[in-house]
Amino acid sequence: MNRLLTRAVAGATLVSALLVLFTPRPFAAAGGLLLGFLLPGAALTQALFPVRVLTRIERLVLAPALSLATLVLGGLLLYVCRAPLGRVSWTALTAGVTVLALIATTIPRLRSTGGAAEDVTTTGDIRPARVVAAPQEVPGMAEAHTILMQVVPAENEATVAARDKAQRRKLIRQLLPLVLVVAILGGAGWLSLSTSQSTYDTTVTTLSASPPAPADADGNRTVVLKATGLLDQDAPYKVTVSPVAAGTKASRRITIDANGEWTETVTVPADSRVTVGLYRSGDDSAYRTVSIAATE
Amino acid sequence: MLNSSDPSATPGGQSATPGGQSATPGGRSATPDDPEKTAVIPAPDATAVLRPAVEDPDKTVALPEPAAAEPTTVAAAAKPPAAVGPTAAKPPAAVKPTAAEPPAATAKPAAAEPTAEETQVIRLPTGTTSRMDTSTKADETQVIRPSVPAADETQIIPAPKPKPQPAADETQVLPAPAAKPKPKPKPSADETQIITAPATSPAVTAIIPVVPGAQEPTATPAETTPAPVKDPARPPRPARRRPPLEFGHAPVVLVMSALGVLMVALAYAGGRIGTGNATIAYWIGQVVVFTPVVVRLLSRRMAGAAESFLLVMGLGLNQYLLKWFYSPEQFRFPDELQHWLGTTIILESGKLFQPNPALPPAVHFPGLAEMGAAVAALTGLPVEAAGIVVAGVARLVFVATLFAVVLRASRSPAVAGVCCAIYATALHYLFFNSSYLYQTAALPFLILTVWSTRRWRSGGGPQFLAVAVASIMVTTVSHHVTAFALVLTLFLLAAVELFLQKPRRWSALVVPGIAVAVVALWIGTVATDVVSYLEAPIDQVAETVRNLVAGTSEASSTTASVSIGQLALQGIGLIGLFVLYLALLRDMLQRSDRDPWRWAAIAGGALFFAGNGVRFLGQNGPEIAGRLSTFTYVPISIVAAIALVRGVQLIPARDADGKRHWRAAAPAIDYVAPGNWNLYSRVAAGSLMITILMIGARAGGWPPIGSILPGPYLAGAFERSVDVYGVSAAYWERDTLGHGNRVGGDITSVSLASTYGRQDPVREVGTLYYATTWSLEDEQLVSDLQIQYLVVDKRLGELLPQDEAYFENDPHAGSITSPLTSTQLGKFDTLPEVDRLYDNGTVRVYRMGNL
Structure with a gap:
C-alpha cells in the first residue's frame, strides 16, 4: 500500500467513523458498511502481506473476510473486556483495528527508508524500493549458479501514457454492459420488493x-x-x-x-x-x- | 514438449505464465488468451520452461540438460505415446525440434511468431530442483514471462556447472545447448536476455516467485539483492505495473444472466398474485441465470482469471438475489428468524451469550449474530436489512474464497470457475446456505482456512498461519458442524500429504492440531450443550442403521415425497458426477499421480457419494444428507471441474486397429483445440450436465417444490406459512403477554411466537391438536410441558401440510390425508378453564393457565 492509499484508507476510516457516530441513517449506513465490510480487512491485509505475495483476487477476498473476522473476534474481545456492544464500541473496534493495521503497515516502510531503500525515478519521484522486482532466493539453491530476475526496460512516458489510456478505454468498454446488469437487477429488485409488500400488507382486524x-x-x-x-x-x-x-x-x-x-x-x-x-x-x-x- | 503422462505438463493445463495466462496475451495468436492453454515457447534460442497450471504448483520438474546442443523449446514428454500439443492426436515427434525447425512446431504453428511477451528463456542448473522439492518456497516458483508487452525483461545468468537431478517435480526445465548462439538483439520482439555469470562470481540462484492468477511476480525487499539492470545508465523502472485487467465477454454474459434474474423475479411476482405460468418462467429464468455463465466458463476462450472471477462472482450475486427476492422485505424461514432474534438480543442487551429460546445452541456460536449486530449498529439499518447484507457478503466471500483456493491449487481460472459453478448446484446452495444462518457465516472461513493452510504449507510466511488460526477461530465460534467439518478437512489434507510426499513433513499436522485444540476448547468450555443438541439426530440415524442391519425395520422417511421426475434428474446428475469421478480417478491412477490435493479431493468425493446414502436412513436422513453435502460437494466439484475442463477421457480412444486399451496410459489431459467439433460437443455436454445438476438441486433443495414460488399462505410450508396473520399474533404475544411464556402450536406458530413473540417455544404439541376430545392425557401433557398458551391457526383445518407435517415431531407426519377437523381445532373453545385471549379471524391464542 503506497502512501497515498494509506492516507486514503486512514481518511476513509475517519470519515466513516464520523458518519456512523454523528449523522443520520443514509450517511451512517455508508460509513458503517465501509467499516464493517472493507476498511479493517483491507488494512489488515496490507499489514500482513505488504509485499506482493497475493493476487488481486486474494486481496479482494481477504478485505471483506478479515473485516468480518474483525467483527467476530473483536466482538468477543469486547465482551471479555466487558465493553457493551453498541454503535460506539463497534465503531471504535473497526476504526481502531484499521488504524493499528495502517500503522503496522508503515513500520516496515519506515525501517526500509533508512538505507538505499528507495528508488529515485527519472521523474524524481521517490518510490519504495521494495516495488523493484528483486530476485528472491529460493532455499536450497544457494549453490546454484543461475540468477533469474526481472528488470523493466525504460519506456517512453508518452508511450506508457498512451497505452494506459487505451487500456482504460478498453476496460471501460468491457465493463459498460455491467451498467445494464445493475439496471436489470435493480428493476428486478424493485419488482420483487413492491409485489411482496403489496401482497403482504393486509390490514388485520x-x-x-x-x-x-x-x-x-x-x-x-x-x-x-x-x-x-x-x-x-x-x-x-x-x-x-x-x-x-x-x-x-x-x-x-x-x-x-x-x-x-x-x-x-x-x-x-x-x-x-x-x-x-x-x-x-x-x-x-x-x-x-x-x-x-x-x-x- | 509436454509430458503427457503428467497433467501438469499438458497443453490443457497451465500456461507458462503467472496467472495462468497464455503466452500470447490478448489472444492475438493461435495460442489464444485461454488460460487453459499451455504457453507456447517460441524462442528458438532459449531454454524453455513450462509451468503447469493444473498441477500442484509446489512441484517443479527439471529435466537433465541434454547432451545435444540444439535449442530446446518445450519441455519434453516423458511418455511418448501420450498426447502432446494442441490435440491428442499430435505425434510426439515435436518434442525436440532442431535448431533449424521452427520451435512453434511443437505446439501450435500459428503461435510460432515470438513476441516479446511470449518468449521464455530460463536456464536453471541441473541439480537444483531436488532441493527445490524440499523447499516450501517451491509453490510460488515460476518462470517469469513479461505478461504485458514490453513490460518486463528477464535476465538469466546460466549456471556453469549443471548437475543431474531427479525429475521429482513438475516444472520442466530444459537447458539451452552449450553452443547456443548469442541471442540477437531484438529491441521490440524479444526482450529476454541471457547473461552468463562470471565464473568467479559467487552466483546465487534466485527465482522470482509469482502467484498464480496474478500475472505478476513477487517483489522482495530491495535489501536482499539489488535488481540488475540492463543498462547501468538507465534507472530501472519499478516492475510494479500490473497487467491490465481483461474481462473478456464476462459483462455481456452477465447481462444475460441478469435477464434470468429478472425472469425469476417476474415469476415470483406471478406467484404472489397467482399467475398461471409463473412456474414455467421460474425454471426458464433459473436456466438463463446459470447456463450462459457455465458455457462461458467451459468455453476455454476466457481472457483469464479476471474474467473467470467476474463470471463466478456475478453468478454468485445473481443467485443470491434469487434467494433474496423470494422474501425481500423480511425473514420468513424459521432458522433465519431464530438468528434474527439472536442478533436482536445482542443489539438490545449489548452482550453476547444471552439466552435465545428460539435456538439455544446458537447462543454459544455468536459469529453470525455479531456480524449482524455490528452492521446494524454501525449502519442504523434494521436487523433484517443488516442480516440480508451480511448473508450476501458472506456468500460472496465464500464463492470468492473457493475460487481462490481452487485457482491456487489448479492454477487454472477455468477449473476454478467451473468448480464454483458446479458447487452452485449443491442441494442447499441457493437458499439454505445463503440464508441468515450461522452456517452461512462459518463457511467462508472454512474455505479461507484451507486457502491459508495451503499457502503456509507451500512456503508462505507465518502470516498465512496467522490467517489460518484466525479463520479457525471464527469458524469455531460461528457454527458447530462447520467447525467439525473443518477439522476433518484439515486432517484429510494433512493425512494425504503425509501419505504421498516423501520425506514426510510432520508439520502438516500443525494446523489440524490447532483446529482440534480450538474446537475442543470452545466446546469443552463454552458450547457444552452442543453435544446433546447434535446427539439426537445422529442417534436417530444410527438407530435406523442398526434396525436396518438387524432387519427390524425399514429405512423410512416422513419428509415430503419426491416425484419420479425429480428423482430422475437428481439421479442423472449424480451419475454424471460419478462418471467424471471415476474417469479422473482412473486417469490419476494410470499416471501415478501423487498430488496430495487432488487425492484429497478424490477422498472427499468418495465421502460425497457415501453421504448421499444417508438420505435413506430415517426421518432425518434427507436433512442430514443435504447438510453433509454442503461440505462434501466441495471436493466433488473440484474433481468434476478438473475432469470437465481438462477433458479427461471417459472412454479411451480407439487405436489404429479400432481397439480400446483401458489399461493404457491415456492422455491425462486431453487438449482440445478451440473451434473444432470435439470442443463444442464437450462444452455442450458439460454445460448440459451442470445445468441438469442445477435443476435437480433446485427441485430437490430448498424451498420444496410445492412452495418454490412465493405466494399465499400454505400450511406446513415454512416460508410460505408466514403471513401477516401469524406475525400479527406473534407481536400481540410479545406486547401483551410479555416475554418467556411457554407457547405451543404448529411449526409456523411456534417459530413466530419464539422469535417475533419472544416466547419460550413448546414444539411437541401435535397430540393436543389431533385429539377430537379433550382427555386427561391431554391435560397431563399440558401440565408436563408447562404449556401456558396454545396458538391455533384455523387454516390447519383447510389445507394439507406441504411438508407432510403440521407440527414438529408430528405424530402423523407422512400419513396426513386430510386437514384437521373443526372439532379438533374448535375443542379449545369448549374447555371451561381455557381463555381465548386473541382472535384475528385466522389465528387464535388460548390461555391454558387454568388447567
Missing part, C-alpha cells in the same frame, strides 16, 4: 383481551379489551360483553382512534365465563370473539 386480573372483593375482575385494524369503511363497530358486572354496559359503539384502534378496560364477574364480541356495521354475528374463563 384483531380483538384481544389481556390476561384477567385477580378477582376483587366484589367477585369481579378487570380485563383490558383491545381492537386493532379497525377500518373506517366497516364503522361503526360495536363491542358486546356478556355477562357483565354491575355498572358495565353490555354493548357499546366504539370510537376508533387515529391508528384504527380501540382500547377499554371492563369489569366482568369472576365466577362466570365472559364472552366479548366485535361487530362491524351490519354484522349479525360476532366478527371477532374472545372469551374469559371463570375462576374457581
Whole structure:
C-alpha cells in the first residue's frame, strides 16, 4: 500500500467513523458498511502481506473476510473486556483495528527508508524500493549458479501514457454492459420488493383481551379489551360483553382512534365465563370473539 | 514438449505464465488468451520452461540438460505415446525440434511468431530442483514471462556447472545447448536476455516467485539483492505495473444472466398474485441465470482469471438475489428468524451469550449474530436489512474464497470457475446456505482456512498461519458442524500429504492440531450443550442403521415425497458426477499421480457419494444428507471441474486397429483445440450436465417444490406459512403477554411466537391438536410441558401440510390425508378453564393457565 492509499484508507476510516457516530441513517449506513465490510480487512491485509505475495483476487477476498473476522473476534474481545456492544464500541473496534493495521503497515516502510531503500525515478519521484522486482532466493539453491530476475526496460512516458489510456478505454468498454446488469437487477429488485409488500400488507382486524386480573372483593375482575385494524369503511363497530358486572354496559359503539384502534378496560364477574364480541356495521354475528374463563 | 503422462505438463493445463495466462496475451495468436492453454515457447534460442497450471504448483520438474546442443523449446514428454500439443492426436515427434525447425512446431504453428511477451528463456542448473522439492518456497516458483508487452525483461545468468537431478517435480526445465548462439538483439520482439555469470562470481540462484492468477511476480525487499539492470545508465523502472485487467465477454454474459434474474423475479411476482405460468418462467429464468455463465466458463476462450472471477462472482450475486427476492422485505424461514432474534438480543442487551429460546445452541456460536449486530449498529439499518447484507457478503466471500483456493491449487481460472459453478448446484446452495444462518457465516472461513493452510504449507510466511488460526477461530465460534467439518478437512489434507510426499513433513499436522485444540476448547468450555443438541439426530440415524442391519425395520422417511421426475434428474446428475469421478480417478491412477490435493479431493468425493446414502436412513436422513453435502460437494466439484475442463477421457480412444486399451496410459489431459467439433460437443455436454445438476438441486433443495414460488399462505410450508396473520399474533404475544411464556402450536406458530413473540417455544404439541376430545392425557401433557398458551391457526383445518407435517415431531407426519377437523381445532373453545385471549379471524391464542 503506497502512501497515498494509506492516507486514503486512514481518511476513509475517519470519515466513516464520523458518519456512523454523528449523522443520520443514509450517511451512517455508508460509513458503517465501509467499516464493517472493507476498511479493517483491507488494512489488515496490507499489514500482513505488504509485499506482493497475493493476487488481486486474494486481496479482494481477504478485505471483506478479515473485516468480518474483525467483527467476530473483536466482538468477543469486547465482551471479555466487558465493553457493551453498541454503535460506539463497534465503531471504535473497526476504526481502531484499521488504524493499528495502517500503522503496522508503515513500520516496515519506515525501517526500509533508512538505507538505499528507495528508488529515485527519472521523474524524481521517490518510490519504495521494495516495488523493484528483486530476485528472491529460493532455499536450497544457494549453490546454484543461475540468477533469474526481472528488470523493466525504460519506456517512453508518452508511450506508457498512451497505452494506459487505451487500456482504460478498453476496460471501460468491457465493463459498460455491467451498467445494464445493475439496471436489470435493480428493476428486478424493485419488482420483487413492491409485489411482496403489496401482497403482504393486509390490514388485520384483531380483538384481544389481556390476561384477567385477580378477582376483587366484589367477585369481579378487570380485563383490558383491545381492537386493532379497525377500518373506517366497516364503522361503526360495536363491542358486546356478556355477562357483565354491575355498572358495565353490555354493548357499546366504539370510537376508533387515529391508528384504527380501540382500547377499554371492563369489569366482568369472576365466577362466570365472559364472552366479548366485535361487530362491524351490519354484522349479525360476532366478527371477532374472545372469551374469559371463570375462576374457581 | 509436454509430458503427457503428467497433467501438469499438458497443453490443457497451465500456461507458462503467472496467472495462468497464455503466452500470447490478448489472444492475438493461435495460442489464444485461454488460460487453459499451455504457453507456447517460441524462442528458438532459449531454454524453455513450462509451468503447469493444473498441477500442484509446489512441484517443479527439471529435466537433465541434454547432451545435444540444439535449442530446446518445450519441455519434453516423458511418455511418448501420450498426447502432446494442441490435440491428442499430435505425434510426439515435436518434442525436440532442431535448431533449424521452427520451435512453434511443437505446439501450435500459428503461435510460432515470438513476441516479446511470449518468449521464455530460463536456464536453471541441473541439480537444483531436488532441493527445490524440499523447499516450501517451491509453490510460488515460476518462470517469469513479461505478461504485458514490453513490460518486463528477464535476465538469466546460466549456471556453469549443471548437475543431474531427479525429475521429482513438475516444472520442466530444459537447458539451452552449450553452443547456443548469442541471442540477437531484438529491441521490440524479444526482450529476454541471457547473461552468463562470471565464473568467479559467487552466483546465487534466485527465482522470482509469482502467484498464480496474478500475472505478476513477487517483489522482495530491495535489501536482499539489488535488481540488475540492463543498462547501468538507465534507472530501472519499478516492475510494479500490473497487467491490465481483461474481462473478456464476462459483462455481456452477465447481462444475460441478469435477464434470468429478472425472469425469476417476474415469476415470483406471478406467484404472489397467482399467475398461471409463473412456474414455467421460474425454471426458464433459473436456466438463463446459470447456463450462459457455465458455457462461458467451459468455453476455454476466457481472457483469464479476471474474467473467470467476474463470471463466478456475478453468478454468485445473481443467485443470491434469487434467494433474496423470494422474501425481500423480511425473514420468513424459521432458522433465519431464530438468528434474527439472536442478533436482536445482542443489539438490545449489548452482550453476547444471552439466552435465545428460539435456538439455544446458537447462543454459544455468536459469529453470525455479531456480524449482524455490528452492521446494524454501525449502519442504523434494521436487523433484517443488516442480516440480508451480511448473508450476501458472506456468500460472496465464500464463492470468492473457493475460487481462490481452487485457482491456487489448479492454477487454472477455468477449473476454478467451473468448480464454483458446479458447487452452485449443491442441494442447499441457493437458499439454505445463503440464508441468515450461522452456517452461512462459518463457511467462508472454512474455505479461507484451507486457502491459508495451503499457502503456509507451500512456503508462505507465518502470516498465512496467522490467517489460518484466525479463520479457525471464527469458524469455531460461528457454527458447530462447520467447525467439525473443518477439522476433518484439515486432517484429510494433512493425512494425504503425509501419505504421498516423501520425506514426510510432520508439520502438516500443525494446523489440524490447532483446529482440534480450538474446537475442543470452545466446546469443552463454552458450547457444552452442543453435544446433546447434535446427539439426537445422529442417534436417530444410527438407530435406523442398526434396525436396518438387524432387519427390524425399514429405512423410512416422513419428509415430503419426491416425484419420479425429480428423482430422475437428481439421479442423472449424480451419475454424471460419478462418471467424471471415476474417469479422473482412473486417469490419476494410470499416471501415478501423487498430488496430495487432488487425492484429497478424490477422498472427499468418495465421502460425497457415501453421504448421499444417508438420505435413506430415517426421518432425518434427507436433512442430514443435504447438510453433509454442503461440505462434501466441495471436493466433488473440484474433481468434476478438473475432469470437465481438462477433458479427461471417459472412454479411451480407439487405436489404429479400432481397439480400446483401458489399461493404457491415456492422455491425462486431453487438449482440445478451440473451434473444432470435439470442443463444442464437450462444452455442450458439460454445460448440459451442470445445468441438469442445477435443476435437480433446485427441485430437490430448498424451498420444496410445492412452495418454490412465493405466494399465499400454505400450511406446513415454512416460508410460505408466514403471513401477516401469524406475525400479527406473534407481536400481540410479545406486547401483551410479555416475554418467556411457554407457547405451543404448529411449526409456523411456534417459530413466530419464539422469535417475533419472544416466547419460550413448546414444539411437541401435535397430540393436543389431533385429539377430537379433550382427555386427561391431554391435560397431563399440558401440565408436563408447562404449556401456558396454545396458538391455533384455523387454516390447519383447510389445507394439507406441504411438508407432510403440521407440527414438529408430528405424530402423523407422512400419513396426513386430510386437514384437521373443526372439532379438533374448535375443542379449545369448549374447555371451561381455557381463555381465548386473541382472535384475528385466522389465528387464535388460548390461555391454558387454568388447567
